[in-house]
Amino acid sequence: MIMQPVLYWPQRVHSGLVGGGSRIGRAGGEGPKRGIELNRVRVRVAVVGASGYAGAELISLLAHHPGVAELHVISRQHAGEPVGKVWPHLVHREDLLFEPLASEELAASVDCIFGSTPAGAARELAVPAVRHGVRYIDLGADFRLHDPDLYPRYYKFSHEGEALSLLGEAVYGLPEVHREEIKQARVVANPGCYPTAVLLGLAPLLRHGLVARDGRAVQVAALSGVSGAGATPAAGYHFPEMTENARPYQVATHRHTPEMEQEAAALAGYAVPFTFVPHLIPASRGILATCFVPLEEPLKAARALELYRETYRGERFVRVLGEEALPQIKAVAGSNFCDVTVRMAADGKTAVVLAAIDNLRKGAAGQAVQNFNLMFGWPEETALTGYPLFP
Numbered sequence: 001m002i003m004q005p006v007l008y009w010p011q012r013v014h015s016g017l018v019g020g021g022s023r024i025g026r027a028g029g030e031g032p033k034r035g036i037e038l039n040r041v042r043v044r045v046a047v048v049g050a051s052g053y054a055g056a057e058l059i060s061l062l063a064h065h066p067g068v069a070e071l072h073v074i075s076r077q078h079a080g081e082p083v084g085k086v087w088p089h090l091v092h093r094e095d096l097l098f099e100p101l102a103s104e105e106l107a108a109s110v111d112c113i114f115g116s117t118p119a120g121a122a123r124e125l126a127v128p129a130v131r132h133g134v135r136y137i138d139l140g141a142d143f144r145l146h147d148p149d150l151y152p153r154y155y156k157f158s159h160e161g162e163a164l165s166l167l168g169e170a171v172y173g174l175p176e177v178h179r180e181e182i183k184q185a186r187v188v189a190n191p192g193c194y195p196t197a198v199l200l201g202l203a204p205l206l207r208h209g210l211v212a213r214d215g216r217a218v219q220v221a222a223l224s225g226v227s228g229a230g231a232t233p234a235a236g237y238h239f240p241e242m243t244e245n246a247r248p249y250q251v252a253t254h255r256h257t258p259e260m261e262q263e264a265a266a267l268a269g270y271a272v273p274f275t276f277v278p279h280l281i282p283a284s285r286g287i288l289a290t291c292f293v294p295l296e297e298p299l300k301a302a303r304a305l306e307l308y309r310e311t312y313r314g315e316r317f318v319r320v321l322g323e324e325a326l327p328q329i330k331a332v333a334g335s336n337f338c339d340v341t342v343r344m345a346a347d348g349k350t351a352v353v354l355a356a357i358d359n360l361r362k363g364a365a366g367q368a369v370q371n372f373n374l375m376f377g378w379p380e381e382t383a384l385t386g387y388p389l390f391p
C-alpha cells in the first residue's frame with residue numbers, strides 16, 4: 001500500500017445519514033474539511049469476474065483512477081488473453097492481460113478486491129481476502145442481506161463459518177445512506193441495481209416516517225436494460241425475442257425484494273413491505289423504477305419535492321428533478337447519477353416516486369468505485385465525474 005500525503009480541496013463536503021438527521025449527505029458534517037491534509041492511499045486492486053459486464057465497467061473506471069497503483073483483472077475463461085480480446089472498447093490495452101483465479105495468491109498480493117461474480121461465489125473469495133487484510137467490495141448478493149436465513153430461500157445457498165461472520169459485519173454499500181460505515185468496512189456489499197434506484201427514490205419519504213405503517217405495500221414496477229442479466233447469452237435475451245418487446249419476470253418473487261425491505265425498514269424504523277415487478281426492455285443499459293407509495297397522511301406535491309431537495313442537497317450523484325422534468329434512462333446512461341423525483345396522486349395520500357440509473361454504473365461498478373473512494377480516502381467522485389451519454 002503506498003501512502004501519499006496530499007492536500008485535498010474537496011468540491012463538496014459529505015457526511016452520512018447514519019446517526020440521524022433529516023438530510024442525507026449534510027454539508028459541514030464529519031467529512032474532510034477544505035484544505036486539510038489527508039493521506040490518500042494508492043493501492044493494488046483486483047477485479048474478479050472481469051470478463052463480465054460489470055467487470056468490464058470496473059476496468060474502464062479503475063484503469064484511470066489515481067488511487068490504483070496496480071490493476072489485476074481476473075477471468076478463469078480468458079486467463080492469458082489481453083482484455084481487448086473480450087472487450088472491443090478496451091482493444092488499446094494490449095498490456096492488460098486477464099489473469100487466472102488463484103484466491104490465496106490474490107489475497108496475498110493486493111489491497112482491495114472487487115468481486116464482480118454471480119451470487120454465491122464471493123463467500124469463497126472474501127474469506128481468504130479478509131484474512132490477509134484485503135478489503136472486499138462484492139458486487140453480487142452474498143453479503144447484502146443481514147438475515148442469513150433469507151439466503152437459502154432467495155439464493156439457494158447459505159453461509160457457514162467465517163463467511164457467516166463476514167455476513168454479520170458486511171456494510172450495505174449505499175453511500176448516500178451508509179457513508180460513515182463504508183469508510184471503515186472490511187467487506188462492502190454493493191447494492192443490487194433495482195434496490196439502488198428504488199431506495200434512493202424512497203429514502204426521503206422513509207427517513208421522515210411518511211410511508212404507511214399499516215402494512216400496505218410499496219408497489220414498484222421497474223424497467224431494466226438487458227445488460228442487467230450479465231454477459232452470458234440466453235434465448236430470452238436473443239435479439240429477435242427482445243427487440244420491440246417488453247416483458248415482466250419474477251413477478252412479486254424477485255430476489256431484490258428482501259433487500260429493499262431490509263433497507264427500507266432500517267431507514268423508516270418500522271417494517272415496509274414491497275410488491276416488486278421487474279420488466280426487461282430492449283435497451284442495453286438503464287433502470288427506470290416507478291414506485292407507488294402509500295403514505296401515513298396527506299402530503300402536498302410542493303412539500304414532497306422540497307423534502308427531496310433537502311434530503312439530497314450536497315449529494316454529488318443524486319439529481320432531484322423538479323416539476324418540469326421526469327427521470328429517464330437516456331439522461332443517466334453512462335454516468336453515476338441517479339435522477340429522482342416525486343409526484344402526488346389525486347388522492348393526496350399516494351406518492352409516485354420515479355428514479356433512473358445506469359444499472360452498470362450507479363447500479364454496479366460506479367457505485368462500487370464510489371465505495372472504494374470512501375474506503376481509501378479519495379474524494380467520493382474520483383473517476384466518476386463523467387457526464388451521461390446523450391442521446
Ligand SMILES: NC(=O)c1ccc[n+]([C@@H]2O[C@H](COP(=O)([O-])OP(=O)(O)OC[C@H]3O[C@@H](n4cnc5c(N)ncnc54)[C@H](OP(=O)(O)O)[C@@H]3O)[C@@H](O)[C@H]2O)c1
Pocket residue numbers: 048049050051052053054055074075076077078101115116117118119121139140141191192193227228229230231232359360363364
Ligand atoms: N449487470 C448488472 O447490471 C449488475 C448490476 C448490479 C449487480 N450486478 C451483479 O454483479 C455481478 C456481476 O454481474 P455481471 O452482469 O457482470 O455478470 P456476468 O456478465 O455474468 O459476469 C460474471 C463473471 O464472473 C465470473 N465468474 C463466474 N463464476 C465465478 C466464480 N465461481 N468465481 C470467479 N469468477 C466467476 C465469470 O468470468 P470467468 O468465467 O471468465 O471467470 C463471469 O464473466 C453479479 O453478481 C450481478 O448480480 C450486476
